[in-house]
Amino acid sequence: MSQRNLTLLTDLYELTMMQGYFKEKDANETVIFDAFYRSNPSGNGYAISAGLEQVIEYINELSFHEDDVDYLRSTGLFEEDFLEYLRKFKFSGDIYAIPEGTVIFPREPLIKVIAPIMEAQLVETALLTIINHQSLIATKTARVVYAADGDGVMEFGLRRAQGPDAGIYGARAAMIAGCVGTSNVLAGKMFGVPIKGTHAHSWIMSFPDELTAFRNYAKLYPTACILLVDTYDTLKSGVPNAITVFKEMREAGIPFSNYGIRLDSGDLAYLSKKAKRMLVEAGFPDAIISASNDLDETLINSLKIQGATINSWGVGTNLITSKDCPSFGGVYKLAAIMDKKTGEFIPKIKLSENAEKITNPGNKEIKRIYSRETGKIIADLICLTGETIKESDSLLLFDPIETWKKTYLAPDTYTVRDLMIQVFKGGECIYHSPAVMDIQEYCKHELNTLWDESRRLVNPHEVHVDLSKKLWEMKNQLLDSYHFTNS
Amino acid sequence: MSQRNLTLLTDLYELTMMQGYFKEKDANETVIFDAFYRSNPSGNGYAISAGLEQVIEYINELSFHEDDVDYLRSTGLFEEDFLEYLRKFKFSGDIYAIPEGTVIFPREPLIKVIAPIMEAQLVETALLTIINHQSLIATKTARVVYAADGDGVMEFGLRRAQGPDAGIYGARAAMIAGCVGTSNVLAGKMFGVPIKGTHAHSWIMSFPDELTAFRNYAKLYPTACILLVDTYDTLKSGVPNAITVFKEMREAGIPFSNYGIRLDSGDLAYLSKKAKRMLVEAGFPDAIISASNDLDETLINSLKIQGATINSWGVGTNLITSKDCPSFGGVYKLAAIMDKKTGEFIPKIKLSENAEKITNPGNKEIKRIYSRETGKIIADLICLTGETIKESDSLLLFDPIETWKKTYLAPDTYTVRDLMIQVFKGGECIYHSPAVMDIQEYCKHELNTLWDESRRLVNPHEVHVDLSKKLWEMKNQLLDSYHFTNS
Numbered sequence: 001m002s003q004r005n006l007t008l009l010t011d012l013y014e015l016t017m018m019q020g021y022f023k024e025k026d027a028n029e030t031v032i033f034d035a036f037y038r039s040n041p042s043g044n045g046y047a048i049s050a051g052l053e054q055v056i057e058y059i060n061e062l063s064f065h066e067d068d069v070d071y072l073r074s075t076g077l078f079e080e081d082f083l084e085y086l087r088k089f090k091f092s093g094d095i096y097a098i099p100e101g102t103v104i105f106p107r108e109p110l111i112k113v114i115a116p117i118m119e120a121q122l123v124e125t126a127l128l129t130i131i132n133h134q135s136l137i138a139t140k141t142a143r144v145v146y147a148a149d150g151d152g153v154m155e156f157g158l159r160r161a162q163g164p165d166a167g168i169y170g171a172r173a174a175m176i177a178g179c180v181g182t183s184n185v186l187a188g189k190m191f192g193v194p195i196k197g198t199h200a201h202s203w204i205m206s207f208p209d210e211l212t213a214f215r216n217y218a219k220l221y222p223t224a225c226i227l228l229v230d231t232y233d234t235l236k237s238g239v240p241n242a243i244t245v246f247k248e249m250r251e252a253g254i255p256f257s258n259y260g261i262r263l264d265s266g267d268l269a270y271l272s273k274k275a276k277r278m279l280v281e282a283g284f285p286d287a288i289i290s291a292s293n294d295l296d297e298t299l300i301n302s303l304k305i306q307g308a309t310i311n312s313w314g315v316g317t318n319l320i321t322s323k324d325c326p327s328f329g330g331v332y333k334l335a336a337i338m339d340k341k342t343g344e345f346i347p348k349i350k351l352s353e354n355a356e357k358i359t360n361p362g363n364k365e366i367k368r369i370y371s372r373e374t375g376k377i378i379a380d381l382i383c384l385t386g387e388t389i390k391e392s393d394s395l396l397l398f399d400p401i402e403t404w405k406k407t408y409l410a411p412d413t414y415t416v417r418d419l420m421i422q423v424f425k426g427g428e429c430i431y432h433s434p435a436v437m438d439i440q441e442y443c444k445h446e447l448n449t450l451w452d453e454s455r456r457l458v459n460p461h462e463v464h465v466d467l468s469k470k471l472w473e474m475k476n477q478l479l480d481s482y483h484f485t486n487s
Numbered sequence: 488m489s490q491r492n493l494t495l496l497t498d499l500y501e502l503t504m505m506q507g508y509f510k511e512k513d514a515n516e517t518v519i520f521d522a523f524y525r526s527n528p529s530g531n532g533y534a535i536s537a538g539l540e541q542v543i544e545y546i547n548e549l550s551f552h553e554d555d556v557d558y559l560r561s562t563g564l565f566e567e568d569f570l571e572y573l574r575k576f577k578f579s580g581d582i583y584a585i586p587e588g589t590v591i592f593p594r595e596p597l598i599k600v601i602a603p604i605m606e607a608q609l610v611e612t613a614l615l616t617i618i619n620h621q622s623l624i625a626t627k628t629a630r631v632v633y634a635a636d637g638d639g640v641m642e643f644g645l646r647r648a649q650g651p652d653a654g655i656y657g658a659r660a661a662m663i664a665g666c667v668g669t670s671n672v673l674a675g676k677m678f679g680v681p682i683k684g685t686h687a688h689s690w691i692m693s694f695p696d697e698l699t700a701f702r703n704y705a706k707l708y709p710t711a712c713i714l715l716v717d718t719y720d721t722l723k724s725g726v727p728n729a730i731t732v733f734k735e736m737r738e739a740g741i742p743f744s745n746y747g748i749r750l751d752s753g754d755l756a757y758l759s760k761k762a763k764r765m766l767v768e769a770g771f772p773d774a775i776i777s778a779s780n781d782l783d784e785t786l787i788n789s790l791k792i793q794g795a796t797i798n799s800w801g802v803g804t805n806l807i808t809s810k811d812c813p814s815f816g817g818v819y820k821l822a823a824i825m826d827k828k829t830g831e832f833i834p835k836i837k838l839s840e841n842a843e844k845i846t847n848p849g850n851k852e853i854k855r856i857y858s859r860e861t862g863k864i865i866a867d868l869i870c871l872t873g874e875t876i877k878e879s880d881s882l883l884l885f886d887p888i889e890t891w892k893k894t895y896l897a898p899d900t901y902t903v904r905d906l907m908i909q910v911f912k913g914g915e916c917i918y919h920s921p922a923v924m925d926i927q928e929y930c931k932h933e934l935n936t937l938w939d940e941s942r943r944l945v946n947p948h949e950v951h952v953d954l955s956k957k958l959w960e961m962k963n964q965l966l967d968s969y970h971f972t973n974s
Contacts, residue, residue: 024703071675162648164617185497186493199500
């Protein structure tokens with residue numbers, strides 16, 4: 001992606017608004033935009049942030065090439081002085097973000113852009129595209145990995161991904177959230193993540209018979225020998241032929257490991273139990289039984305309850321598209337405009353009849369409150385920038401809508417962590433993204449800061465995201481003061 | 488995309504199988520693979536083929552660069568002689584395909600690859616990724632456009648697309664299937680399609696009040712002046728302020744056109760009717776009333792039934808992700824292997840307990856049968872290559888599973904069209920993809936070859952896809968002759 005210029009990957013209205021700011025207002029008015037989301041996908045109790053590295057690459061590459069400017073001119077919508085401005089465009093703002101692999105909750109700013117309004121507006125669309133996609137797939141993956149309960153989950157979805165990027169960056173997000181490997185070779189190369197695979201039905205069908213196909217595969221890959229057993233008949237042909245090959249290898253003294261079978265159709269609970277018995281009886285109790293075929297977290301959970309003997313899961317379509325909930329719903333909203341005279345940010349609010357949809361105004365940051373005893377998350381607190389919390393003081397948290405719901409934290413019973421880090425300063429990137437496998441490690445740790453009740457797949461306990469008293473008061477003042485300016 | 492090398496955009500098993508063919512078999516064995524799908528997405532009565540141009544670009548760019556080979560070597564899975572083969576790899580096969588924008592049905596080969604097995608195997612994953620994605624979005628779009636019943640539908644989904652490509656190529660597919668424009672500027676540049684847009688809430692919020700924001704927008708874009716009216720209060724503030732601005736423009740004698748309002752929240756049926764009355768009373772009966780906000784074909788259909796006065800639809804998330812059905816399910820199956828002695832193709836079949844999942848063997852092509860009187864599709868017939876149908880003869884069609892279901896066509900009452908065209912010959916592309924807007928024209932004509940009963944959104948009439956007698960007999964012979972080769 002670093003070699004692709006995605007500058008025109010934007011909604012047209014970002015550019016027409018930019019020209020409007022350029023023509024009608026002071027183009028250098030500094031503003032704050034927050035990217036956040038409103039509800040967790042798939043009924044989950046949390047989400048996993050992902051995509052920041054690609055947002056950084058996108059911002060670093062932002063530049064209107066001559067052919068971009070020519071194209072924009074050809075639309076007839078833009079005037080020469082504005083096109084000249086675009087030709088010299090460079091992002092000059094500050095960006096703060098929650099690191100990738102972090103457990104996140106609704107209404108928290110995931111990315112905060114502080115920049116001249118023309119720049120902040122331009123980056124909206126692509127920033128959302130990237131963050132929405134990767135956070136969606138990371139969150140879905142976390143659900144699948146949770147259901148697999150310690151078994152390896154492999155990302156096998158490339159052919160059903162919504163285009164090449166969805167496959168590539170979907171695989172990246174899946175690795176962040178805990179997959180043990182991906183079938184996607186390009187993702188392996190780009191991100192240094194393990195690649196995995198077996199063979200297809202076409203391998204079997206291209207040989208005169210299944211046994212010959214298995215023998216040939218085993219000869220070539222004795223240390224990664226997972227045989228696909230369902231081309232003709234799983235229990236009458238596939239598993240017996242696989243056992244024949246394993247016996248032949250054992251008898252020939254060929255060192256083989258990481259071997260077993262893959263089930264790709266039929267009743268996976270029944271077939272896996274039967275196959276397990278056959279493998280055990282033949283002296284192969286450690287054979288891997290892997291499964292694929294439209295799996296998702298619900299199906300894996302159900303198969304586990306049924307006693308299926310599968311211990312390796314290849315998950316494709318449902319993971320790579322987040323099939324039950326294929327969009328993340330992240331939005332990007334204006335939070336403040338700088339008063340040029342005072343240099344102070346004037347908070348801005350977007351109203352809605354739905355209280356949940358009213359935005360949080362001002363220049364904000366997020367403090368995560370952990371239990372000192374357990375290390376688990378107690379709540380997140382959205383604060384105004386510069387607010388401090390002393391862990392040696394008591395802390396009173398309250399629900400921002402039903403304010404009578406209060407939680408009192410005694411001094412020294414909790415710890416506080418600032419969630420956002422600065423990634424751009426004056427247009428320069430000052431952050432180095434970790435390797436994907438390091439983000440995976442961090443993400444595992446993050447998931448451990450959740451109570452099990454917030455991780456379960458159905459009706460998880462909701463982690464509270466509260467507002468600091470200062471922010472809450474500012475928000476209510478703004479709401480109270482609002483009067484419609486009718487014509 | 489033409490500058491991106493997607494050669495490694497493949498499942499690992501394609502490469503391990505390729506090495507297997509290289510090591511264990513004659514690498515030059517010519518085979519036939521068919522790409523097809525098994526059921527229409529979203530309960531639709533048909534699908535729209537899309538993505539062929541990107542498949543062609545992918546095949547044209549296929550080449551393992553030195554760093555690709557180095558990466559593959561680093562996995563430890565591949566031997567030097569095979570890596571050397573990859574270094575010189577070039578696709579040398581033939582490809583046949585159904586042109587983009589064509590109405591297609593389940594089980595028909597959309598793309599047929601005839602090539603040495605190593606080459607045919609490699610291209611499986613990326614080919615499916617591309618075709619699955621674009622055909623999915625084109626089909627979803629056809630549903631939305633059908634529901635809009637002549638009103639313009641704009642593709643507004645980029646920020647919710649599953650990554651940049653999903654936005655770019657999703658917009659392309661949406662244009663093929665009948666959108667009047669997309670918000671995606673890069674798609675506009677790449678494919679020469681109309682780009683559209685209005686402004687965001689942030690535009691309104693960045694001005695001291697809504698009226699000032701509207702005035703400034705109208706001044707700048709008098710001939711594309713759709714004002715977003717729901718930032719504060721649609722009926723008390725937004726619509727009255729918009730009317731004020733339209734009146735001011737009229738009074739000032741400014742020529743303005745393509746003007747109106749956009750509703751982005753609330754009860755769209757109620758608000759549009761109220762807004763329409765206000766606009767008509769103010770002397771603006773031709774004002775456009777456009778709507779956005781989680782629209783899909785069902786909601787548009789419902790709004791139309793409720794008498795909503797919306798006449799322009801901006802559709803985002805649900806279209807660009809095909810939310811109710813976010814994957815197309817196309818597969819790629821071995822259909823035949825050439826006998827090197829005779830040069831004949833030996834048909835291959837993949838069995839399944841589910842009759843619908845048994846593949847169609849052999850070297851096939853598709854003939855579409857139209858009613859001579861109406862021009863509508865009667866049925867599709869999958870034939871063996873070289874079969875001919877004389878329109879002056881009678882034709883007996885029969886259901887391939889329930890064979891007693893027969894249709895007799897009298898001589899000269901029908902016409903026959905071959906659906907597939909050749910796009911690659913001996914590795915060289917011999918086909919020039921039409922411009923996207925030309926494909927859109929073709930697609931409109933294609934949709935007109937369907938009876939209304941097959942286009943409706945719910946429980947559409949199924950168009951029959953039958954097998955020629957020759958193909959049906961070959962398939963049944965293969966099924967009958969199959970015996971399991973147990974170990």
